[in-house]
Amino acid sequence: MNISVIGGGSIGLYFTAQLALASHQLTVVCRSERQAGEIARKGIRYIDLTDSVQQVWPRTQWIEDRPLDADWIFLTVKQPQILSTIPYLKKQRADIPILCFQNGMGHEEVLRSHLPYASIYQAITTVGAYRRDPCSVQHTGQGVxxxxxxxxxxxTPSVLRNLVEKLDGAAVSAQIERDMRDRVWKKLIMNSCINPLTALFQVQNGELLENKHALQMMEQLYQEAVAVARLQGVEIDSNFLQEIVQVCRNTYGNKSSMLQDIESGKETEIKFINGAIVRAARHVGIEVPIHAALTQLIQAKQQYSAQR
Amino acid sequence: MNISVIGGGSIGLYFTAQLALASHQLTVVCRSERQAGEIARKGIRYIDLTDSVQQVWPRTQWIEDRPLDADWIFLTVKQPQILSTIPYLKKQRADIPILCFQNGMGHEEVLRSHLPYASIYQAITTVGAYRRDPCSVQHTGQGVxxxxxxxxxxxTPSVLRNLVEKLDGAAVSAQIERDMRDRVWKKLIMNSCINPLTALFQVQNGELLENKHALQMMEQLYQEAVAVARLQGVEIDSNFLQEIVQVCRNTYGNKSSMLQDIESGKETEIKFINGAIVRAARHVGIEVPIHAALTQLIQAKQQYSAQR
Structure with missing residues (x-):
């Protein structure tokens, strides 16, 4: 397959490396000309779960270049960068399916409003990957x-079945998900309970479990979010909070992406995570004051971090 | 006059020095034996508004010592330490009036429940003072x-009129306040809008004004608090938010006491400031979710800070 991966972050580089190793044709479309140039010169250094290092040489592009042909576009940039990819996506053939890897909610509406004829699909991945530098990525955890x-x-369209087959063949464990909306909501709830608190206190995931007050906040965020999800017709198991706690435990030493963004003074995904819950709550006519407060607080923190 | 000042913080040391310079008899009652010993050996170094340094030699006591006679007790410890002063206060003659300097609300109920026969008065001071070390204090701002x-x-009892006269004579500008409840509430609202945000983001007072999202949080805290105050029969001017903003501007480079507590890993007054608004809201039957959230968040932050 011929795949254009838009975004040179951890997920973009991971899928590029993993699929290139299985002899697919990959193109990394970088948002910065500099990263595109670096990858063109040095390739991608891929460190697998056993710490073995392999080098792959995908084609590279800068997002302002002219389009290349592809069977799939993997859109792996974060939510706040979605808008900046629209001009590039508009240049592509409309029949190339786009697979979105964003957390949170809101990107699909944006894409559909600008690209009304596109075939848009969603991926939710639990793979762990960490970008060490613009040209190297480490696989840090198995996932689906x-x-x-x-x-x-x-x-299920055949194009999706075909993709899953190819991903599986490239040792990326993949599955068709019929209830994608439920899965997106669950990931959204999980991220909305963990990420803003880790970013606000600048702590690792596991440290949330050792602080009674942080745990109480997490539970309040959870209760508010679940109420909205249920009013939207999404089923959430009664023990889903325990699952979230278990994820914090399993990823004890991890820094959430939101914390990483705060630490590097970047814009976070808060508007598309807790902010998405605030918007969804408005649709169903209830209030989620804790999500609204954390959305504001993280935006304030983000501004302070960017100034330092 | 003979005054026992309980608490060797900035406000305790400031009033001790200023009154000792006017030839009153002062005793500093310290919560730590070490500070009591240091002040006994070195006296208090007092730096006035013109940066002149003067030395005063008050009597000192450790809070576990036996009581001394006094005309007034000035209780200047912070809210979280009120309980630790009760055993000492119980040893005093019940007719010695106690002047409380705490911000927030809740200390009066605690004192009355343990000292049912005490004469308890409240002081609200806008004086600026900064404790440089356990034996030196700097006067940083005029105030009433x-x-x-x-x-x-x-x-107004004559004992209070007499005190105001003596304070004025010692160049501490003082006034009798008939609506002390209103003044306490206004200081409470002001502190509840400024302190938790400065502590959460670890910024100076003035930096709150330069961040749109922090300002929005401040306004939400304000709206919630004013609704509670009004239901409690307290009048708040319609332009009081502007006054709060003006205070942030006037104290641009100041670190709030709550931020100072967070930075030094100490317990903050959050339960007696925003927490007091949460309790007051419960009494009048309304919800203040933003104050409740910030109370939790600061308690969480306090725990993380103490562990570092």
Missing amino acids: TYVGSLANNSE | TYVGSLANNSE
Whole structure:
């Protein structure tokens, strides 16, 4: 397969390396000309779970270049950068399916409003990857990549079945997900309970469990989010809070992406995570004051971090 | 006059020095034996507004010593330390009036429940003072000290009139305040809007004004607090938010006491400031989710800071 991966972050580099090792044709489309140049010169250094290092040489592009042909576009940039990818996506053939890897909610509406004829699919991945520098990525955890459609389709298109087969063949454990909306909501709830608190206190995931007050905040965020999800018709198991706690335990020493963004003075995904819950709550007519407060607090913190 | 000042913080040391310079007899009652010993050996170094340094030699005591006679007790410890002063206060003659300098609300109920026969008065001071070390204090800003009773008395007792006269004579600008409850509430609202945000983001007072999201949080805290105050029968001017903003501007480079506590890993007054608003809201039957959230968040932050 011929795949264009837009975004040279941890997820973008991981999928590029893993699929290139399985002899697919990859193009990394970078948002910065500099990263595109660096990868063109040095390739991608891929460190697998056993700490073995392999080198791959994908094609590279800067996002302002002219388009290349592809069977799939993997859109791996973070939510705040979605808008900046629209001009590039508009240059592509409309029949190339786009697979979105964003957390949170909101990107699909943006894409559909600018690209009304695009075939848009969603991936939710639990793979762990860490970008060490613009040209090297480390695989840090096994995971499953669920792919599906956010639209209510009963049938799975063959293009999606074909993709899952190829991913599996490249040792990326993949599955078709029929209830993609439920899965997106669950990931959203999980991120909305963990990420803003780790970013606000600048602590690792596991440290949330050792602080009674942080745990109470997490539970309040959870209760508010679940109420919104249920009113949206999404089923959430009664023990899902325990699952979130378990994820914090399993990823004890991890820094959430939101904390990493705060530490490096970057814009976070807060508007698309807790902010998405605030917007969804408005649709169903309830209030989520704790999510609203954390959305504001992280935006304030982000501004202070960027100034330092 | 003979005054026992309980607490060797900035406010305790400031009033001790200023009154000792006017030839009153002062005793500093320290919570730590070490500070009591240091002040006994070295005296208090007092740096006035013109940066002139003067030395005063008050008597000193450790809070576990036996009581001394006094005309007034000035209770200047912070809210979280009130309980630790009760055993000492119980040893005093019940007719010695106690002047409380705490911010927030809650200390009066605690004192009354343990000392049912005590004469308890409240001071609200806008004096600026900064403790440089356990034996030296700097006067950093002119201010007025309002004294009065939180109980609903129409008459001002002569003991209070006499105190104001003596404070004025010692160049501490003082006034009798008939609406002490209103003044306490206003200081409470002001502190509840400024302190937790400065502590959470670890910024100076003025930096709150330069961050749109921090300002929005401040306004939400303000709206919630004013609703509670009004339901408690306290009048708040419609432009009081502007006053709070002006205070942030006037104290641009100041670190709030709550931020100082966070930075030194100490317990903050959050439970008696924003927490007091949460309790007051419960009494009048409304919800203040932003104050409740910030109370939790600061308690969490305090625990993380103490562990570092």
